[in-house]
Amino acid sequence: MHPHIEKLHYISKQHTRLIIGLMSGTSLDGLDIALCKINGSGTNTQCDVIDFKTIDYCEDYRQHVKAIFAKPIGSIEQVCILNAWIGRYHAKLVNQAIHDFGYQNTDIDVVASHGQTIYHSPSEQHQYANFPNATLQIGDGDHIAVLTNIITLSDFRQKHIAAGGQGAPLVMYGDYLMFHSQDENRIMLNIGGIANLTYLPSKGGVSEVFSSDIGPGNTIMDAFMQSHYSDLHYDTDATISSAGSVHQGLLMQLASSIFFMQSFPKTTGPEVFNLAYLLEAQKLAEATDLSNEDVMATLCDFSAKCISDSIITLGKTLPHLMIYVSGGGIHNPLLMKRIQIRLSNQLPQAKIGTTELLSLNPDAKEAVLFALLANETLCANTQTLSSQETNMPSVSLGKVSFPD
Numbered sequence: 001m002h003p004h005i006e007k008l009h010y011i012s013k014q015h016t017r018l019i020i021g022l023m024s025g026t027s028l029d030g031l032d033i034a035l036c037k038i039n040g041s042g043t044n045t046q047c048d049v050i051d052f053k054t055i056d057y058c059e060d061y062r063q064h065v066k067a068i069f070a071k072p073i074g075s076i077e078q079v080c081i082l083n084a085w086i087g088r089y090h091a092k093l094v095n096q097a098i099h100d101f102g103y104q105n106t107d108i109d110v111v112a113s114h115g116q117t118i119y120h121s122p123s124e125q126h127q128y129a130n131f132p133n134a135t136l137q138i139g140d141g142d143h144i145a146v147l148t149n150i151i152t153l154s155d156f157r158q159k160h161i162a163a164g165g166q167g168a169p170l171v172m173y174g175d176y177l178m179f180h181s182q183d184e185n186r187i188m189l190n191i192g193g194i195a196n197l198t199y200l201p202s203k204g205g206v207s208e209v210f211s212s213d214i215g216p217g218n219t220i221m222d223a224f225m226q227s228h229y230s231d232l233h234y235d236t237d238a239t240i241s242s243a244g245s246v247h248q249g250l251l252m253q254l255a256s257s258i259f260f261m262q263s264f265p266k267t268t269g270p271e272v273f274n275l276a277y278l279l280e281a282q283k284l285a286e287a288t289d290l291s292n293e294d295v296m297a298t299l300c301d302f303s304a305k306c307i308s309d310s311i312i313t314l315g316k317t318l319p320h321l322m323i324y325v326s327g328g329g330i331h332n333p334l335l336m337k338r339i340q341i342r343l344s345n346q347l348p349q350a351k352i353g354t355t356e357l358l359s360l361n362p363d364a365k366e367a368v369l370f371a372l373l374a375n376e377t378l379c380a381n382t383q384t385l386s387s388q389e390t391n392m393p394s395v396s397l398g399k400v401s402f403p404d
């Protein structure tokens, strides 16, 4: 047996593993790095987040990725070069984080890397007959494995599509294993660039559970800020949007996308919800002369509406519901307030808090998810979520890269 395979076998037989989960989201703010100690697998999984940090990307990273990100037409040369460059850059950040966490690379069993999504294209969106769901994450795992000297699992989304899924969201796997409760109806809400949720009713079993994207979280707000305020990446503490008023006509126009009529589970991205989408909506709503503050206030309310409407649809028949929120959107006070107002009017039985209440740092959740997915691929001795019973394909996700 090759020593690499022996090592994998050894890692998978251990009671606990140290896995570093990596997430680089659509916001391009930085690489989320979670050092997790994971015990067991499947519904017996225990995950301790030993440490977490986001290392901000350098301006070069943002500019290089933005040149191709979510664009239907672009340079194949750039995609090719960035695939290697991002892998190497992420490896450098992982080495730095391990050092900052006070560990050595030899202490870490596995790195689980999401990579950088550069295009997401479910068939409902591309609408090319006879072509499958598709998604592309770059930052090849081989570079991470070689430059960190740690076995790396990466590219988790392709297998999901191969087995009949849409490639996203994958969060159901982690949310179900970590947070399903028999006593509490839960919705796990993540507000990143795109907002998604996992529906976890206390009764009814795993067949009722699903994850779905639900619309823009921060992505259009961030894009608007970056194009109108060259020195700002986002509307820090909602300063700009708090100074504006919501334009109801524009809000209704923004909310008329066909995406909102599709049933759960569904997926989307900045390929749809972007500045071109906003400009078109402004034209149709005859709202092209709004101040930046009014546009931002409307975009913020649009995100709050997408998020609340989905939660209300799912929660209205439940006698009680707890919503646990994660992702960068929790730091936007106006967005959180607008969600709360909409929910308290239409779903008074729902309570809302962050995943901190479940002892999970809300900024770390997505990175932890990929550590959990790698753990399942390596260690689950049965398929925890049998595909006949669930809304998600039950498969081992990710590809393995060896250090040498």
Ligand SMILES: Nc1ncnc2c1ncn2[C@@H]1O[C@H](COP(=O)(O)OP(=O)(O)OP(=O)(O)O)[C@@H](O)[C@H]1O
Binding pocket: 023, 024, 025, 026, 027, 028, 029, 190, 191, 192, 193, 194, 218, 222, 233, 234, 235, 236, 237, 238, 327, 328, 329, 331, 332, 333, 366
């Ligand atoms: N203080 C703040 N005020 C307002 N918004 C904030 C603040 N801090 C973070 N955000 C928002 O959170 C975003 C980052 O969120 P997050 O890191 O969850 O995104 P991501 O991981 O890239 O998203 P995705 O879920 O698409 O992968 C920022 O771009 C910004 O819009």
Ligand SMILES: CC(=O)N[C@H]1[C@@H]2OC[C@@H](O2)[C@@H](O)[C@@H]1O[C@H](C)C(=O)O
Binding pocket: 025, 026, 117, 120, 135, 167, 168, 169, 170, 171, 172, 192, 193, 194, 195, 196, 213, 267, 268, 269, 366, 369
């Ligand atoms: C294609 C892609 O990268 N999608 C991300 C993105 O960020 C949030 C939302 O859109 C979600 O669908 C997904 O990530 C999370 C981690 C998921 O797959 O569950």
